[in-house]
Amino acid sequence: MAAPKKAAASTPQDKTDGGSPPEFTREQELKALRDMLLIRRFEEKAGQLYGMGAIGGFCHLYIGQEAVVVGMQMALKQGDQVITGYRDHGHMLATGMDANGVMAELTGRRGGYSKGKGGSMHMFSKEKHFYGGHGIVGAQVSLGTGLAFANHYRGSDNVSVTYFGDGAANQGQVYESFNMAELWKLPVIYVIENNRYAMGTSVSRASAQQDFSKRGASFNIPGKQVDGMDVRAVKAAGEEAAAWCRAGKGPYILEMQTYRYRGHSMSDPAKYRTREEVEKVRHDQDPIEQVRNRLLAAKVGEADLKAIDAEVRDIVNASADFAQHDPEPDAAELWTDVYR
Amino acid sequence: MPIQVLMPALSPTMEKGNLAKWLKKEGETIKSGDVIAEIETDKATMEVEATDEGTLGKILIPEGTADVAVNTPIATILADGESAADLAKAPAPAQQEKAAESAAPAAAKAEAPRPKAAPAPQAVAEPDPEVPAGTEMITQTIREALRDAMAEEMRRDADVFVMGEEVAEYQGAYKVTQGLLQEFGAKRVIDTPITEHGFAGVGIGAAMTGLKPIVEFMTFNFAMQAIDQIINSAAKTLYMSGGQMGCSIVFRGPNGAAARVAAQHSQDYSAWYSNVPGLKVVAPFSAADYKGLLKAAIRDPNPVIFLENEVLYGHTGEVPKLDDFVIPIGKARIVRSGSHVTIISWSNGMTYALKAADELAKDGIEAEVIDLRTLRPMDTETIVNSVKKTGRAVTVEEGWAQSGVGAEIAARIMENAFDYLDAPVTRVSGKDVPMPYAANLEKLALPSAAEVVEAAKAVCYR
Numbered sequence: 063m064a065a066p067k068k069a070a071a072s073t074p075q076d077k078t079d080g081g082s083p084p085e086f087t088r089e090q091e092l093k094a095l096r097d098m099l100l101i102r103r104f105e106e107k108a109g110q111l112y113g114m115g116a117i118g119g120f121c122h123l124y125i126g127q128e129a130v131v132v133g134m135q136m137a138l139k140q141g142d143q144v145i146t147g148y149r150d151h152g153h154m155l156a157t158g159m160d161a162n163g164v165m166a167e168l169t170g171r172r173g174g175y176s177k178g179k180g181g182s183m184h185m186f187s188k189e190k191h192f193y194g195g196h197g198i199v200g201a202q203v204s205l206g207t208g209l210a211f212a213n214h215y216r217g218s219d220n221v222s223v224t225y226f227g228d229g230a231a232n233q234g235q236v237y238e239s240f241n242m243a244e245l246w247k248l249p250v251i252y253v254i255e256n257n258r259y260a261m262g263t264s265v266s267r268a269s270a271q272q273d274f275s276k277r278g279a280s281f282n283i284p285g286k287q288v289d290g291m292d293v294r295a296v297k298a299a300g301e302e303a304a305a306w307c308r309a310g311k312g313p314y315i316l317e318m319q320t321y322r323y324r325g326h327s328m329s330d331p332a333k334y335r336t337r338e339e340v341e342k343v344r345h346d347q348d349p350i351e352q353v354r355n356r357l358l359a360a361k362v363g364e365a366d367l368k369a370i371d372a373e374v375r376d377i378v379n380a381s382a383d384f385a386q387h388d389p390e391p392d393a394a395e396l397w398t399d400v401y402r
Numbered sequence: 403m404p405i406q407v408l409m410p411a412l413s414p415t416m417e418k419g420n421l422a423k424w425l426k427k428e429g430e431t432i433k434s435g436d437v438i439a440e441i442e443t444d445k446a447t448m449e450v451e452a453t454d455e456g457t458l459g460k461i462l463i464p465e466g467t468a469d470v471a472v473n474t475p476i477a478t479i480l481a482d483g484e485s486a487a488d489l490a491k492a493p494a495p496a497q498q499e500k501a502a503e504s505a506a507p508a509a510a511k512a513e514a515p516r517p518k519a520a521p522a523p524q525a526v527a528e529p530d531p532e533v534p535a536g537t538e539m540i541t542q543t544i545r546e547a548l549r550d551a552m553a554e555e556m557r558r559d560a561d562v563f564v565m566g567e568e569v570a571e572y573q574g575a576y577k578v579t580q581g582l583l584q585e586f587g588a589k590r591v592i593d594t595p596i597t598e599h600g601f602a603g604v605g606i607g608a609a610m611t612g613l614k615p616i617v618e619f620m621t622f623n624f625a626m627q628a629i630d631q632i633i634n635s636a637a638k639t640l641y642m643s644g645g646q647m648g649c650s651i652v653f654r655g656p657n658g659a660a661a662r663v664a665a666q667h668s669q670d671y672s673a674w675y676s677n678v679p680g681l682k683v684v685a686p687f688s689a690a691d692y693k694g695l696l697k698a699a700i701r702d703p704n705p706v707i708f709l710e711n712e713v714l715y716g717h718t719g720e721v722p723k724l725d726d727f728v729i730p731i732g733k734a735r736i737v738r739s740g741s742h743v744t745i746i747s748w749s750n751g752m753t754y755a756l757k758a759a760d761e762l763a764k765d766g767i768e769a770e771v772i773d774l775r776t777l778r779p780m781d782t783e784t785i786v787n788s789v790k791k792t793g794r795a796v797t798v799e800e801g802w803a804q805s806g807v808g809a810e811i812a813a814r815i816m817e818n819a820f821d822y823l824d825a826p827v828t829r830v831s832g833k834d835v836p837m838p839y840a841a842n843l844e845k846l847a848l849p850s851a852a853e854v855v856e857a858a859k860a861v862c863y864r
Contacts, residue, residue: 143611177644184642193610193647198634204600205635208607215563215589215613222607235631238600245595399645400679402703 083294088360094136094293095353096370098128101152102350103378104161105324108151108168112328116386117168121182124152126323129349130255131156133296134223137304141218145193145206146225148183149255149322153225157190161377165385173388177395200233202226203252207239210250210313221307222250223300229260231274237281240313244281249307251300252278252315255290257322262334274317283313290318291347321347404488405454407477409463409470412441412448414661415713419443420468421476426458432479439465439476444543444716445577456481459489528736532694532729539720547689547721548578548654548710551696552616554726556586559614562700565592565605566618566655575620576656576715602628602653606635609649609705616700619655622671622709629674636705637680652699654708657685658750658800659848661713665836668844670801672748675707676777676810682731683777685709687752689719691775694729702731711750734781736788740768743858744788746811747798748774751849754830755798758854767862777807785811786818793824794861798854803831825861830854 086094105123112121124131127149135144135156146153154164159175167174167185175185183197193209196202206224213220230236231254243250254274258265265272275285284306288299296318303314321343325332332340354367409419420442426432437449438458459478463470470476478489529535542550556562563586568575570583570593583591594601598619605615619625625632632653640648658670676683682704686692692710699706721727737752738759747755752773759769770788774781789795795815797808808829815827833847 145607175644176642176646179644180642186639186643186647188646193607194639194643196635198630201603201631201635204603204631205607205610207600208604208609209611210607211604212608212611212613215608235599235603238595238597239603241595241597242600242604399641399643401682402640402645402648 083289083292083298086294086297088357088362090136091353091357091360092362092366092370094129094132095350095357095367096374097132097135097156098293098350098353099370099374100161100377101128101132101155103374104155104165104381105151107378107382108165109324109328111165111169111382111385117182118170119181120148121168121328122149122326123324123328124149124322126343126349127255127257127290127318127320128152129293129296130253130290130318130320131225133293134251134253134300136293136297137300138221138223139304141191141220142304143191143193143206143209143213143220143222144225145202145209145222146195147199147202147227147230148195148197149227150183150185150195154185154187154190154192154195157187157192159185159187159190159192161381162384165381166388169385169388170390171385171388172391172395173384177399178391179395179399200226200230200235203230203233203236204239206252207243207248207250210243210248210307211246214246214248219308220249221304222248223253224250225253225255227260228254228256228258228265228269228274229263231277232260232268236277240278240281240283243313244278244283247310247312249310250313251303251307252283252313254315254317255320256317257320259322259326259334261326262330262332264334275315278313278315283315285315285317287317287319290320291343291349292352293349404459404478404480404484405456406475407438407450407452407479409472409474409476410441410450411472412443413445414663415716416443416472417716418469418471421463421465421470422447424461424465428458428461430458432456432458444545452479454479454481456484459484459486528739530690530735532727533690533722533724538723540723541718542689542693542721543716543718544689544692544710545576545578545580545715547693547719548696549580549582551693552579552700553582553585555697555700556582556590561612562614562616563590563592564616564618565594565601567594567596567620569593569618574618576712578710578715579618598624598627599631602631603635605651606631606649606705609636609651610639610647612650614650614652614700616652616654619653621660621667621712622655622657623667623669625653625655625671632675632681632705632707633678637678640704641680648703649705650703652696652702652706652708654696654699655710656712656715657709658711659713659832659837659844662839662841662844664839668837670799670832671707672709672777672799672801673806673810675709676780676807677805678778680705681778682706683709684731684775685749685777686775687714687749687773689717690721690727691729691735691773693721694727695731695775697726697728698731701728706731709749713750729775732776732779732781734772734774734776734784736770736784737773738769738771740770740792742767742769742792743794743796743862744770744772744785744792745796745798745854745858746772746774746785748777748807749800751798751800754849754851754854757851758798758858761851761855762858765859765864767858767864769858780810780814782814782818785815789815789819790822793822794858795823795827796830796854796857796861797827798830798849800832800848802834803829804834806831825863828857828861830857
């Protein structure tokens with residue numbers, strides 16, 4: 063057997079419609095930096111805890127992709143729903159879910175969002191309109207379309223933001239959902255997070271049409287490729303898509319060109335790509351460094367940035383502490399929540 | 403020789419129909435493909451096309467005649483050169499193979515005449531405890547009972563809607579949703595594309611926000627496309643979310659063997675769904691139970707699998723005339739009391755069970771017949787109490803025996819009433835083969851009243 067193929071060391075493409083995205087205000091830059099940092103530090107900590115055996119099972123880290131959820135969240139309004147697959151910690155933090163509750167779920171403790179019964183891939187928050195957290199690749203696409211159906215049924219102008227990856231984009235129910243969403247003009251933004259690898263299979267080895275923004279073409283769903291490493295580009299595209307949906311024009315596809323720095327899960331050694339490929343993206347396109355550099359260029363003091371670092375580290379450390387000391391669920395919980 | 407036109411079968415389960423209208427008169431010339439008559443089934447009005455040429459010789463069944471059995475001669479066609487005098491030569495229908503082909507339905511093509519389906523439900527011996535004494539009853543088909551249940555719940559709660567293939571404009575593939583579009587409009591009665599996996603997921607997603615979808619599968623055979631969403635998303639989410647997020651949703655449609663539709667359209671999923679915690683599984687038999695339990699299923703805050711039976715859709719039964727007739731999920735019903743042996747079944751299995759009980763009574767064996775009605779949660783108490791009385795039990799199901807519901811019932815009896823048993827619990831089930839098409843083989847593959855009688859006698863050592 064030949065060694066696994068290394069994918070070409072290309073970097074995520076620039077956005078196709080040219081030009082720089084609209085500038086952020088200083089406030090927006092600071093918020094984006096803080097929210098992305100929180101996800102990165104949280105995920106680094108989760109990786110550590112996994113290594114220590116405090117987190118079990120599967121654990122899929124979002125490191126590298128932070129600009130996607132943070133930029134999208136900046137484009138949404140109260141009541142818009144978010145749903146995603148199993149690489150979901152970033153989405154939860156971006157919707158404002160409590161870091162303690164997320165981390166305690168990872169460690170399987172009673173203070174976790176699902177009382178310890180869901181784990182990394184299965185968390186929900188009605189309050190934050192976060193609908194999971196789904197472990198079956200592609201299932202969230204039909205479910206997210208159903209959230210949009212509910213908005214349509216109730217006559218609300220809320221939008222369902224349905225995230226899935228380049229791997230899920232090849233599942234059949236995705237296209238069943240596209241068809242119904244366009245047929246019924248449902249307000250759903252399909253955010254395809256193209257991080258270029260479905261587990262260990264690169265996009266070029268799995269997808270006949272590698273331009274995911276065109277995946278809705280045969281249903282007449284408009285699509286756009288977005289530089290998913292630039293939070294400003296993500297927000298601008300998200301606003302455009304949300305406006306389309308809220309105007310009753312039906313679904314919209316955003317292909318977010320992004321990259322995950324870590325393996326598919328904690329147990330993935332990522333032999334299918336070169337170290338150089340990863341390093342190049344980190345060096346050239348890191349979503350957090352982009353914002354930090356812009357802030358420094360705009361004369362924001364190092365001290366201000368350090369204060370953000372410190373705040374984020376405190377939150378993450380506190381969550382790790384909580385998640386390791388919170389008791390496991392009571393044995394009686396085994397039998398609850400099967401029916402209501 | 404004159405050709406006989408026979409009453410055609412227009413669906414796999416049709417036994418009789420009404421001759422609504424003749425579109426040709428006696429003496430008129432008929433070309434192949436001409437529509438000669440309209441026939442009403444309980445589902446629809448269908449046109450009958452001639453497949454032979456000639457002159458309409460004699461109309462044997464006048465228009466307006468109701469309940470004409472399939473294969474009854476309804477007219478004769480005279481070939482060129484034949485006259486009315488030749489009519490006497492028309493052969494007896496029993497030997498007339500050609501005649502059976504001379505009329506084919508315009509819409510439902512090539513349905514062969516079929517054997518009689520299961521008989522109508524037997525009158526039950528025990529009054530239903532859910533129905534107050536003296537309640538006025540109306541006679542309804544099971545199809546109508548289901549439709550009324552949905553309509554009543556949709557009137558009651560604006561969050562309830564129906565979605566599925568052909569549920570709206572076509573009025574339902576089996577006409578269960580007849581009239582709902584007209585009353586509730588396209589927003590609440592939604593035709594989906596043929597896309598079971600997708601629309602099951604859409605329904606579940608909508609339910610997660612608090613809406614209450616009724617998702618119709620044209621048959622549960624097609625729901626295998628959607629079973630990932632039903633189990634992984636609908637059944638498990640409440641648990642996986644620590645109780646935060648569940649879904650109130652009904653998946654309903656015909657389940658099990660219809661008639662002569664072969665292996666891919668004739669599977670009983672009772673055991674499959676009743677295996678899964680987080681789901682409730684309902685499989686009624688009588689018209690009243692269909693109505694009362696569907697209403698309960700729609701109100702239930704959990705996902706409910708509502709297994710119907712196509713063979714039963716056209717059967718009639720007494721349904722209480724009450725403003726709000728709801729039967730609680732999870733309660734079996736003793737439909738016939740007896741002291742010698744307990745026969746436990748549900749859905750169309752009850753047809754065999756009740757018929758067998760009649761037969762057994764002739765031999766002095768009084769069977770107690772339990773209609774489970776709900777498979778999950780299972781009413782173990784009613785089963786066990788009966789077995790404690792009779793000491794013997796026979797289960798009857800159309801599905802396969804291995805890992806079947808009968809196996810589960812047997813285990814529960816063993817766990818809870820072992821010391822009361824005078825004989826091993828015996829299962830009567832569908833045979834361990836895919837459903838064959840040929841009429842004789844299909845009959846062999848299904849359980850029969852004779853098998854139930856035999857099993858009951860065996861456990862009674864008779």
